[in-house]
Amino acid sequence: MAKNVVKAKKQFFILWGLKMKKAKLKLFVWDDYARDYTSGLAVALAENAEQARQLIEENVGYRDSSLCQSPRECDLNTPIAFQICGGS
DSSP, X not given: OHHHHHHHHHHHHHHHHHHHHHOOOEEEEEEEETOSSSOEEEEEEESSHHHHHHHHXXXXXXXXXXXXXXXXXXXXXXXXXXXXXXXX
């Protein structure tokens, strides 16, 4: 019985590893998020923009209308840098 459990766990982790390799994550950035007097920044690591929106909604508890805009989509295999400057 113990051999079957070990074998089942090993097969699970092999399949899980293959599934994880297939998922290509990207960084999604909304740099004009929740604009009031100044704009905010929302960032999510997800497979697509809709999944990124859902993750942000779950995190903050509501859907801001600025999430309707197209996000900046960054491939994690390409070096990137950007900045958002604050002000008053």
